[in-house]
Amino acid sequence: MSQAAATAHDDHHYTSTGLSSWKVGFWTFIGSECLFFATLISTYMVYKGRSITGPYPGEILDIPLTSVSTFVLLMSSLAMVLGLDGIQRGSKRLTLIWLGAVILLGATFLGFQVYEFNHFVHEGLTISTNVFGSSFFVLTGFHGAHVAGGVIWLSTLWILAARGKLTSADSLKVEIAGLYWHFVDIVWIVIFTLVYLIQ
Amino acid sequence: MSTTVATETAQTHAGAHTEDTGLWSWVTTVDHKRIGIMYFLTSFFFFFVGGLEAMLIRIQLMRPENAFISAETYNQMFTMHGTTMVFLVAMPMAVAFFNYIVPLQIGARDVAFPRLNALSYWIFLFGGLFINSSFLFGAAPNTSWVGYANLTSLQFEPGRNVEFWIIGLSILGISSILGGVNFITTIINLRAPGMKLMRMPLFSWMTLVTSFLLITAIPVIAVALILLAFDRFFGANFYEVTAGGDPILWQHLFWLFGHPEVYILILPSFGIISDVIPTFSKKPLFGYPVVVYAGILIGFIGWGVWSHHMFTVGLGPIADSFFVASTMIIAIPTGIKIFNWLATMWGGAIRFPTPMLFAVGVVAVFTVGGLSGIMHASAPIDLQQHDSYFVVAHFHYVLVGGALMGLFSGLYYWFPKVTGRLMSETLGKWHFWTTMIGFNLTFFPMHFAGLFGMPRRTWTYQAELNLETWNQLSTVGAFIFGFSSLLLFWNLFRSLKKGEAVDPNPWKSGTLEWSIPSPPHHYNFPVLPEVRSREPLWDDAERAEVEAQTLMEPEQEPVMPSPSFWPMVVAFGITLTWALIMTGIWWAPLAGLAFTAYGIFSWAFQPAFR
Amino acid sequence: MSSEAMAGNMAHDQGGDSHGEHGSHASPGFYWAIGGILTVITAVEVAVFYIPFLASVLVPILLVLSGAKFALVVMFFMHLKYDSRIFSGVFLAGLVLAAFMTVALIILYHVLPNYDLMG
Numbered sequence: 001m002s003q004a005a006a007t008a009h010d011d012h013h014y015t016s017t018g019l020s021s022w023k024v025g026f027w028t029f030i031g032s033e034c035l036f037f038a039t040l041i042s043t044y045m046v047y048k049g050r051s052i053t054g055p056y057p058g059e060i061l062d063i064p065l066t067s068v069s070t071f072v073l074l075m076s077s078l079a080m081v082l083g084l085d086g087i088q089r090g091s092k093r094l095t096l097i098w099l100g101a102v103i104l105l106g107a108t109f110l111g112f113q114v115y116e117f118n119h120f121v122h123e124g125l126t127i128s129t130n131v132f133g134s135s136f137f138v139l140t141g142f143h144g145a146h147v148a149g150g151v152i153w154l155s156t157l158w159i160l161a162a163r164g165k166l167t168s169a170d171s172l173k174v175e176i177a178g179l180y181w182h183f184v185d186i187v188w189i190v191i192f193t194l195v196y197l198i199q
Numbered sequence: 200m201s202t203t204v205a206t207e208t209a210q211t212h213a214g215a216h217t218e219d220t221g222l223w224s225w226v227t228t229v230d231h232k233r234i235g236i237m238y239f240l241t242s243f244f245f246f247f248v249g250g251l252e253a254m255l256i257r258i259q260l261m262r263p264e265n266a267f268i269s270a271e272t273y274n275q276m277f278t279m280h281g282t283t284m285v286f287l288v289a290m291p292m293a294v295a296f297f298n299y300i301v302p303l304q305i306g307a308r309d310v311a312f313p314r315l316n317a318l319s320y321w322i323f324l325f326g327g328l329f330i331n332s333s334f335l336f337g338a339a340p341n342t343s344w345v346g347y348a349n350l351t352s353l354q355f356e357p358g359r360n361v362e363f364w365i366i367g368l369s370i371l372g373i374s375s376i377l378g379g380v381n382f383i384t385t386i387i388n389l390r391a392p393g394m395k396l397m398r399m400p401l402f403s404w405m406t407l408v409t410s411f412l413l414i415t416a417i418p419v420i421a422v423a424l425i426l427l428a429f430d431r432f433f434g435a436n437f438y439e440v441t442a443g444g445d446p447i448l449w450q451h452l453f454w455l456f457g458h459p460e461v462y463i464l465i466l467p468s469f470g471i472i473s474d475v476i477p478t479f480s481k482k483p484l485f486g487y488p489v490v491v492y493a494g495i496l497i498g499f500i501g502w503g504v505w506s507h508h509m510f511t512v513g514l515g516p517i518a519d520s521f522f523v524a525s526t527m528i529i530a531i532p533t534g535i536k537i538f539n540w541l542a543t544m545w546g547g548a549i550r551f552p553t554p555m556l557f558a559v560g561v562v563a564v565f566t567v568g569g570l571s572g573i574m575h576a577s578a579p580i581d582l583q584q585h586d587s588y589f590v591v592a593h594f595h596y597v598l599v600g601g602a603l604m605g606l607f608s609g610l611y612y613w614f615p616k617v618t619g620r621l622m623s624e625t626l627g628k629w630h631f632w633t634t635m636i637g638f639n640l641t642f643f644p645m646h647f648a649g650l651f652g653m654p655r656r657t658w659t660y661q662a663e664l665n666l667e668t669w670n671q672l673s674t675v676g677a678f679i680f681g682f683s684s685l686l687l688f689w690n691l692f693r694s695l696k697k698g699e700a701v702d703p704n705p706w707k708s709g710t711l712e713w714s715i716p717s718p719p720h721h722y723n724f725p726v727l728p729e730v731r732s733r734e735p736l737w738d739d740a741e742r743a744e745v746e747a748q749t750l751m752e753p754e755q756e757p758v759m760p761s762p763s764f765w766p767m768v769v770a771f772g773i774t775l776t777w778a779l780i781m782t783g784i785w786w787a788p789l790a791g792l793a794f795t796a797y798g799i800f801s802w803a804f805q806p807a808f809r
Numbered sequence: 810m811s812s813e814a815m816a817g818n819m820a821h822d823q824g825g826d827s828h829g830e831h832g833s834h835a836s837p838g839f840y841w842a843i844g845g846i847l848t849v850i851t852a853v854e855v856a857v858f859y860i861p862f863l864a865s866v867l868v869p870i871l872l873v874l875s876g877a878k879f880a881l882v883v884m885f886f887m888h889l890k891y892d893s894r895i896f897s898g899v900f901l902a903g904l905v906l907a908a909f910m911t912v913a914l915i916i917l918y919h920v921l922p923n924y925d926l927m928g
Contacts, residue, residue: 014727016390019893021311025384027896031903032376032414038907039422039452042914043437050443067855074851074878078844081886085837127435131443134435138426156800182887186879193875197858198868387895415906451917455910502906506917517921 026176030183037187040142041194044135051130057199060123062116069112070192073147076105077185080178090168092161099158099174102181106151113144136195143191146184153177218721219762227762229313230721234320235299236617241324242291243688248331249283250684252276257641257677260670263662270658274341275360277656279331281344282364285464286371287327289598292606293467294319297382297406300613303712304400306391306730308723311384313760314802315377321770322374329774330367333360340364343656345457346427348438348449353431359781362431365424366777372417372424373773379413382406391711393730397491400710400733401484402609404491405470408498412459412466415502420456423449432780447512454505462501464598465565466494468605469536472558475612476540478708479555480547483734486539493532493539500529510578511585519578526576530569537566552706553627557608560635561601568596571646586656589649595642604634607687614691615705619717620698626690633683640676644669703750709734714742714749725753761809765802772798835885843885850874 015021048057079101086094117137120126127137154177160166166173218224225233255276259267268276298316302309310316333339338359342350351361386407390399427449429435436442438449477484484490506514506522540562549555571593575581584590607630614622645653648669653660660666704713714736715723728735728748736742776791854874857863863870884890889897 014392015388016392016394017388017893017895019388019895021384021388024388024895024899025311025380028380028383028414028899028903029376031900032380032418034900034903034907035415035910036418036422038911039419039455042911043422043426043448043452045911045915046445046448046918047437047443048919050445052441052443063855063858067851071848071851074847075844077882077886078840078847081840082837085840127429127433131436134426134429134437134442134444138429138435142425179887182882185886186882189875189878189882193854193871197854197871383899387899411902415903419910451914502909503913514917515921515924517924518917 020172022172022176026179030179033183040139041190044139044195047131047135051132053130055123055125055129057132060120060125061196061199063196065112065116066192066196069109070188072105072112073109073185073188076102076109077182079105080181084171084174084178087166087168087171087174092164095161095166096158099154099161103151103154103158106147106154110144110147110151113140139195140191143184143187150177150181150184153180224762226767227764229317229760229763231298231302231310231313231316232719232721234316235295237320238291238295238298238323241327242288242295245283245287245327247684249280249288250681252280252283254677254681256280257674259659261674263660263664263667265659271341273658275339278340278343282330282340285344285460286368289464289602290375291323293409293464294378296402296467296471296606296609296613299617300712301382301385301403301406302389303616303715303719303723304403304710305386305389305394306711306724306728307385307389308757309760310381311388312381314763314766314807315381317763317766318770319374319378319381321767322370322773325770325774326367326370326374329370329778330363333363338363345453348427348446349440351427352438362781365428365431366780369421369424370774370777372421375413375417379410382410383414391727391730397488398730398733401473401490402470405466405473405494408494409463409466412463412498412501416456416459416463419452423452423456428780432783450509450512451505454508457508458505459501462497464602466497468561468602469494471605471609471612472540472561474710475554475558475608476543478706479550479552480544482543482547484539485542487733490536490539493535496532497529500525500532504529507576507581510581523576523578527573530573533569537562552624553622553631554608554612556628556631557604557611560631561605561608564596564600564604564638568593568600572597584649586654587649588645588653588655591655592642592645592649599638599642612706614694615701616712616717618695618698620694620700621705622694622698623690626686626693630683630686630690633679633686637676637680637683641673641680642676644672704736709737711735711745714745716750722757722759724749725751725757758808760807763802763805765798765805769795769798769802840886843881847878847881850878
């Protein structure tokens with residue numbers, strides 16, 4: 001191999017910061033997502049107390065139920081970081097256990113949300129009822145859509161791992177998916193406080 | 200993609216290979232230079248579409264009580280003129296330069312995510328075509344480019360017009376966010392050895408600032424549009440007063456996006472002329488760090504001024520005072536830049552080929568627009584000028600005189616890098632002077648028309664208002680300006696074949712993109728060059744070192760990412776998904792989503808390198 | 810999968826990732842501890858919600874507690890505390906503007922209307 005080609009080869013390893021471009025790009029994307037959710041949350045906050053007809057938040061939000069689903073999502077974050085730790089250690093078993101746990105916990109959270117939405121509709125709160133209904137369903141609905149996207153993403157990784165196509169060399173892929181998952185979790189931390197607890 | 204880039208070179212590859220040509224190679228390209236060219240050609244096409252709409256507006260306003268086009272058509276024309284010029288011309292034409300020039304300026308072989316870059320382009324193309332397809336249904340958007348609620352509600356606008364606008368802009372927004380992420384990553388991570396941040400050419404710096412504005416401002420309008428879509432398609436109450444909704448929220452969200460958007464439009468132009476002026480003054484940029492910090496400061500303060508678009512809403516004295524103050528403060532970093540450009544020229548060996556003419560034109564004309572902007576910053580004065588032609592004059596001075604002329608400067612400046620040929624100087628000078636004369640004749644009289652009471656977005660005016668003379672001057676100016684654009688088209692077309700062939704650095708510039716052959720190889724740099732200063736080509740010793748690296752012919756070409764048609768498939772899927780929302784069938788978009796997901800998975804499992 | 814196969818994979822698929830780009834990750838025990846703290850804070854949040862005499866200070870308490878949860882997840886689960894400051898930079902650029910916007914809109918809608926300078 002000629003000198004030039006050898007240098008060209010080394011160039012490909014090079015990034016000016018030594019960081020993975022995937023991680024730089026994904027953190028940037030998370031920065032962008034902050035604005036997306038902040039706008040939805042701002043809308044909810046702006047419309048707090050402006051509904052002309054009920055049901056109002058205090059009458060319908062179920063704190064015990066949502067506390068459980070919040071706990072479920074929080075624990076999924078713990079499972080996520082343990083799954084990342086597992087793949088970085090090269091343990092297929094730990095990877096599958098913990099990623100599987102994330103997927104199940106995420107699906108459970110979505111189940112709670114489906115139940116909650118259904119329940120609210122039966123209680124007479126729809127997206128058209130009042131501004132609380134509009135802003136609540138759109139905010140939590142988009143959060144739920146993000147969770148669902150994360151579940152699909154992680155399921156793909158789980159299948160790859162189960163087939164032995166995702167190893168410790170691919171831990172970056174799990175790390176990026178993890179960043180996404182944790183971000184969705186911290187958005188929920190904010191929503192749980194601002195929407196459910198501060199009524 | 201860099202992680203994969205790293206890898207694939209480890210595999211052996213057979214000999215040198217050259218770039219594919221032909222239509223399919225363009226459809227599947229992931230090369231930032233080709234994508235840049237496609238961005239330019241597409242935005243240039245829309246420039247003539249938007250220009251045609253402007254001409255119809257000017258013909259309609261040429262005479263009082265004219266009926267050249269109907270009031271409904273007029274509404275569609277000014278709405279689509281604004282929407283087209285902002286989202287389909289000024290932004291993507293700047294992105295064309297980001298694409299072509301930034302990797303060359305910072306010494307990279309491509310952007311950080313080449314396929315994502317292709318995806319951004321295809322989404323832009325499909326989104327632009329989608330929003331313009333509304334003309335085929337006679338339902339072009341007609342509620343102005345700011346689309347104030349509740350004009351856009353089903354009650355007042357039952358047709359499809361607003362829906363084309365909501366969905367078209369949502370599609371375009373995805374392109375901008377992905378592009379922003381890509382360029383931030385590229386500039387942070389793919390600078391050549393020695394290319395520290397404070398050695399980057401100003402254009403790359405302003406690309407970085409603009410990209411941050413893109414990724415932060417676009418989500419806000421995305422949500423504002425989503426709320427509007429839920430109102431219209433699913434009966435939500437976000438802007439519905441009778442249910443407690445507030446149309447003013449739309450204005451807040453729109454301008455929370457809209458004002459950073461103004462800087463998204465202007466900062467690329469500032470970056471271009473900050474590279475052009477030093478080149479043709481043969482002096483380094485005066486106060487380089489200050490110009491950089493001023494650009495960052497503009498981007499940051501630009502987030503805190505949005506309600507100066509809303510002084511007539513009645514937000515109260517405290518809010519108004521805050522936004523008056525913040526708006527006046529943002530004039531400071533802008534003024535700093537203007538004085539730095541002047542100081543760069545001061546005492547320099549100035550030449551005036553076309554790029555420099557346009558750059559100096561920007562400094563002069565933008566300053567006029569900046570001054571009328573400071574007038575609006577004062578709430579009491581703004582109450583008189585709001586929604587009048589004075590405002591139309593102001594923002595055309597900053598957006599045409601500032602943004603578009605800066606892009607023209609960049610076009611003449613970098614054309615020889617892209618093609619290896621100069622554009623015609625004679626035609627260029629004709630283009631510049633017809634632009635200057637036509638532009639000022641169009642927009643300067645609008646200040647007077649506005650102060651004398653001519654309202655914006657109004658189909659016609661009464662003869663008794665004595666506005667005819669001002670409007671006729673504007674219309675004549677518009678025809679001259681329109682003619683100047685034809686000169687530009689002719690110059691571009693002609694120079695592709697007949698332009699004077701030149702060496703890699705015809706303007707004797709100092710920055711890295713001029714150290715490689717014109718047009719560049721598809722891999723840009725045979726080896727990544729090492730730089731030691733802001734103008735590596737202005738120091739003879741450093742230039743020799745850099746050119747030894749950049750002009751060498753490698754025995755084996757660096758392996759570049761493989762072409763992929765999945766970006767186009769995914770872009771089509773996204774457009775389809777959004778378009779199917781308009782059917783009103785709840786599961787229809789899911790079909791589009793499934794198609795998109797198929798594209799994404801195929802993409803994810805296709806190796807970036809063959 | 811054998812270690813050889815994994816090494817092979819590393820060379821072929823992820824060569825660029827082998828740079829030590831961030832500091833050492835903590836042990837699973839540490840993550841469990843953080844998870845425990847998060848659980849306790851959530852329990853306290855819900856408890857505070859039901860205690861009548863805390864109603865007047867409910868909002869500040871909840872904001873502090875959920876802010877702490879937010880910070881713990883970002884710093885330790887997302888590893889921002891140990892990772893490059895560039896990641897913090899691009900994240901905070903968005904987060905700060907997001908917070909600014911939310912606070913500004915709340916002030917515009919819920920605080921300023923209560924003041925009437927004109928008397």
